[in-house]
Amino acid sequence: MNRAKSGESAVFYRNPRDEYPMLVRAAGCRLWDDRGVELIDLTSGISGAALIGQGNEIVAQAMVDQISRISYAHTTGATTPAQEELALRLAALAPNGVNKVMFCSGGSEANEIALRITRQFHLARGEPKRWKVIGLHPSYHGATVGALSMTGRWEINRDYEPYLFGARKVIAPVSYRGPYRDLSPDEVVTRAADALDSAIESEGPETVAAFVAEPVSLSTGMSVPPPGYWSRVREICDRHGVIFIADEVLSGMGRTGKFLALDHAGVTADITTLAKGLGGGYVPLGAALIRDSVAEAIGAENRRMAEVHTYSGSAQSCAVGLAILGIIESDGLVAAAASKGELLGSLLQHHLADLPWVGDIRGLGLFQGIEYVTDRDTARAFEASVDLPGSLTDAMWQRGFLSRTMHHSSALVGDVTTMAPALIIDQPDLEDAVCALRESINEVGPSWSKA
Ligand code: PLP
DSSP: OOEEEGGGOSSOOSSTTOEEEOEEEEEBTEEEETTOOEEEESSTTTTSOOTTOBOOHHHHHHHHHHHHHOOOOOTTTOOOHHHHHHHHHHHHHSOTTEEEEEEESSHHHHHHHHHHHHHHHHHHTTOTTOOEEEEEESOOOOSSHHHHHHOOOHHHHGGGGGGSOOOEEEEOSOOSSSTTTTOOHHHHHHHHHHHHHHHHHHHOGGGEEEEEEOSSOGGGTSOOOOTTHHHHHHHHHHHHTOEEEEEOTTTTTTTTSSSSGGGGGTOOOSEEEEOGGGTTTTSOOEEEEEEHHHHHHHHHTTOOOOOOOTTTTOHHHHHHHHHHHHHHHHTTHHHHHHHHHHHHHHHHHHHHTTSTTEEEEEESSSOEEEEEOSBTTTTBOOOGGGOHHHHHHHHHHHTTEEOEEEEOOSSSOOEEEEEOOOTTOOHHHHHHHHHHHHHHHHHHHHHHHHO
């Protein structure tokens, strides 16, 4: 593999010692590196953003058309047809009672907006003492200071602790490892939801502003909370007057087989954040979908959010968002994510479940995880020093696949491969991918056990 080396580059890489492959071309689910090596992308551009695949001509044309009409006007003083239309389309896809949308440039910003809307809501209702946020451990909500504060991944936010506002975390409803292991799904729901209830009680409900959670999270290795968890969360938040923020930056836009992952549970959040697939990897675009009760309370008091970003609601980004939504709808990609996700889940079970290093396979739609263990009985995870992700990613690359495996330094999650391909991936590619993963695990797995 040809890699760009830090010492030879003017780019300040996020890990200055890392080396990166140089990708030069993409079409659909295919990528090419600078040596012409072709790869099938199982990651939607590594971050999960490239939801409809790359190089789409309709999206390219929408960009050109928008630039030639109007490329930009700041949303403090004007709006554009693209912004208006995208808001209407998203509101139509959101659950009933969600009809307002605020745009921004990505997932972290969307979660910051959610935080500020939450605050405006409580101020509008005459509850200025409500500012605390409760989140889940593990979780990820972004890289800006507010989003990092809400994030429950110590390895990511510990260096910035002095800047963070210290959002309390309760344990996510993860049952493969940790305190909820060996409990029935109903017991997991009771214990995990009671933990949230107790946290709100002990903070003082009159001080708690919001509970934030990802309906299906990369940080939990795509664990799917058991049925009933989200309706209990909804009930607890309602009882305490706490805003429920669903971070669907990664799980939204159809990835799990429904427009929102929370739609599987039939639960509506007060604020839902979207990004990634909304801009599809083509443009920076995020959004907060706001429930009527929240928007109306803020509107009734005529409260305004003075702060805004330069690119919030950019006509260019919104035009691309509209084109992507059009493709998702015309090509039936949400239903495709459901059926292909089912196929992928059964392929993973069929080809991987017997391997001694594979502890768990789980997920929803085209958002599946494979977790690796040293011992299937105890679910013991590998140490970071094994570098399981490095060896497996390389082995997959050799077989022509761009894959993503992460080491989570949490007691609840270990090394997990994320399967999150674009929703346009076809069956033969999925079959080949799972066979390549089996071969790769068999090739490098023995070295993990020895390390
Ligand atoms: N929330 C979730 C669930 C995410 O996965 C991410 C990014 O990975 C973010 C928020 C942050 O989004 P962005 O990187 O667009 O700021």
